[in-house]
């Protein structure tokens with residue numbers, strides 16, 4: 001069983017990181033601000049990857065990587081064992 005909350009946190013982190021990267025690229029000329037944005041975005045991406053690594057293994061075989069989904073359930077399946085991923089809510 002996969003945790004929906006962690007799936008959403010990881011999706012939100014990646015989205016915000018992407019927005020920060022785009023905003024810093026298009027709106028800030030100042031290199032210091034850009035660097036702060038870059039580091040913030042990178043740490044969010046790393047955080048999201050850690051969540052994926054720790055909590056998004058296939059619940060059936062433990063080998064395949066599960067894909068975080070916002071609300072759908074059971075329509076993605078493991079590449080290793082073929083079982084579908086189920087969320088707790």
Ligand SMILES: [Zn+2]
Pocket residue numbers: 058059060061062063064078079080081082083
């Ligand atoms: Zn599996």
